[in-house]
Amino acid sequence: MSIIKKIKPRFWDHYDASGASMQPFSFRRKWKLIVILTSVVALIPLLVMTLIDFQLTKRAIESEIHVNMIRTVSNTWQAISSSLTQRKAALDFIARDNSYENLNQAERLSGILKSLQEGLGGFEDIGVVDARGHVQAYTGPYDLKGANVYSDKCFQSVIKKGFYIKDMHGEAETAPHLVMATKHVLQDGSFFVLRSGLDNNLMNNMISRLDIGRADDAFIVSNEGVLQTPSRSHGGIYDKISLPIPEPVSGTKTMEAMAQDGTPVLVGYAHIPDTSLILMMVKPKSEIMAMWYKPRMKLVGLLVLSIAVILLAVLGSATYLVQRIHDADQKRVAALHQVEYSNKLASLGRLASGVAHEINNPLAIINQKTGLIKDLFTMHQRYASDEKLMGLVKGVLSSVERAGSITGQLLNFARHLDTDIERFDLGEMVGDLMGLLEKEAEFRRIEISLKMPGEKIVLESDRGNIQQICLNLINNAFAAMEQGGQLDIKVAVNTPQQITIVIADNGHGIPPADLKRVFEPFFSTRAGHKGTGLGLSITYGLVKEIGGDIAVESKLGEGTRFIVTLPMKVSPDRQQNT
Incomplete structure (x- = not known):
């Protein structure tokens, strides 16, 4: 019960008889109303913005994953395409640079293959096929010389298109490899085909270097769905995948599909030019959601923390506000x-x-x-x-x-609360003040140093107030230098709208504990009954009355410095209030 009493506000059980409709005025009821309305007004926008941010963040993560997948697929697609294009250009150059008779020579063809393997790499064999489909010359690991490939799909395609890349085939006598063929027309109108087998590791190495997640997969597949490179989750070479095969399009695209086990996946793909091959990259949707899980938990945590902070702020503000109203009512x-x-x-x-x-x-x-x-x-x-x-x-x-x-x-x-605004010369006023204090300063053995700007300073303010401010501060300095000393008065123009008057003495100074209280009424640092403690308080009020500011700096044994900042012209609002 004691803890409840300590935290319970003073207004909780207080009722005022001046309530509306002859009902007692309940501060508790007002407190509850403020808490409910403020909480609703503060939390509804927060919840709406959190929901919007939730959706935007999720879309941003999904978009980032899409972009990263497209970038990875596009870079790999460009590398594979560039590699095939280089080898196609090499075959075209060989067909143009060598005569048909030279290419039919075994030694010449063997030297060409060796140069290709050392220069570009990836070539397994090379052969020359005449217009009737007979392999006239061949260099490589397989026994293809003398074979007839006229009915082969690759040979028919290269006759029509001039160039063709056949996807991997697995004849018993050859290992899995791509076949690249180019057609070259002779001067008599006939033609021959220069074909070469490409090492399967050429594309495998490019795909294996991809930086993808453990659950991700990347592979090359033919337009019939037959794997051309090994896959992590869809089988080995020549296996048919269960994913849908996309239609030929230009550029890199993404699509959503279902894996064989029913798992939703995101697929990025790109068709390799001049081939029937498709580069595909597969990422499970669960991986995308896993990447979204951490930001989602942070967002939920931030929401809970924000709600807690808002509720604490609402409760504290409502309690403070109603308590102030209650206190004001009690002091009515x-x-x-x-x-x-x-x-x-x-x-x-x-x-x-x-x-x-x-x-x-x-x-x-x-x-x-x-x-x-x-x-x-x-x-x-x-x-x-x-x-x-x-x-x-x-x-x-x-x-x-x-x-x-x-x-x-x-x-x-x-006239203490009245202000008389007039235009006057500050230098003339300070000179009159120095003449008034000259004899007293000589009597007290105090040297006065006055520094004024070279130009004339004309103020539009209350002359009597400023004179009284300076006089009070100088008298205060005189009182601090009982054994004589040095009084420095400096007037400076800070801006066209502001001046500063600095009055510094080398008296006994003010203790740090008393420095914050020097402008309080009835506070005095003088021993005995030498002061009423009102001088600096009145000075502070006079400075504030004309829109100025006053500050004090002091060190024990070194002296005190008062800095008075005054406007060149009293604002119209203060003139109307005086």
């Missing part, structure tokens, strides 16, 4: 009394101003008449030599001066 009567008290002070100020003006008028007359009487007395030796009579006249004049000083203080009190 006290505030009304304070307003009444302030009105009384304002009335007192107006009364003081009126009394001072009313007293000043007869004082002026008394001062003039007494002065006239003194002048008349001094004109007659009889009265001028009467010390008692002249002493009475001087007493009257002294009392009038004292009464004038009191009424002046009353007027200053009445």
Whole structure:
């Protein structure tokens, strides 16, 4: 119960009798309403944005996987296509560079094969076939010389197209390999075909170097679905895959399909030019979802954390707000009394101003008449030599001066909240102030250093306030240098709209613990009853009243430095408020 009491707000069990419809005003009900409405307003956009971000992130990951797959397939497709194109160009060059008779020579053909194997690699054999399909010359590991391939699909295709690459075939007498053939027309109109078998490892090596996941698969398949390279999950060479064979298209594409075991997969593919071969890359959709799992968990975790932070912020803000309202309600009567008290002070100020003006008028007359009487007395030796009579006249004049000083203080009190805006020369005002303090500084053995800018500084502000600010700070510096010292006053123009007045002394300084409290009312660092603690507080209020700022820097034993920043012109808003 003690813990509940400690955390329970003060307004929880408080009801105000001023509720609407003659019902008690419940702060608890207001708190609940604020919490519910704020939570709904804050959480609904968060949930909507999270759902949108959820979908966008998922699409972005899927898109990235698609792009990576297309890039991998496209790069491999380009490498294979480039390799086949190089070997096709080599066969074309050999057919043009050598006569038909030279190619039929076994030694010449053997040298050509050796050069191809050393230069490009990947060639297993090479042979020359005449127009009737007879293999006239052959160099390689198989016994093909004298064979007739006229009815072979590769031979018929090369006659029609001029060039043909046959997918791998597995005759008993040959190992699996591709067959590349090119047609060359002779000058008499006849032709011959230069054919060569390509090593199967040529494409296997390119695919095996692919950086793919453990569950991914990459292979080359014919347009009939027969594997041309080994596959991780679809069998070996000559096995038929269960995946659908895409129609011939240009470029690299992707499609979604179902594997033989019913697993959804993403397939990237590209048709190899001038062949019936298709490069395919397969990635299970489960791998895609696995890549999406970690961002999804982060997103859910962020959502839970965000909801928790929002709810804590809503509960804390609602509690703080309602507590402030409750405290303000509790202080309502006290505030009304304070307003009444302030009105009384304002009335007192107006009364003081009126009394001072009313007293000043007869004082002026008394001062003039007494002065006239003194002048008349001094004109007659009889009265001028009467010390008692002249002493009475001087007493009257002294009392009038004292009464004038009191009424002046009353007027200053009445005008404390009034601001008189005028244009004046700051240098002239500071000069007048220095003339006023010169004698006191000599008496206290204090040297004053004044630094003013070369140009004239004209302010549009309250001259009396600024003069009072400077005077208060200088008097404060004088009090800190009881044994004499150095007072530096520097005026600088920061910007066309702002000036700075720095007043620094080398007095005893202010302790760090007291430095933050120097502008508090009734706080004084002077020993005994030498100060009321209001001087710097009043100075702070005067600075803020005309839109300025004041700061203090001090070190014990080294002195204190006050920096006053003032605007060149009081803002219209402050003029209207004065």
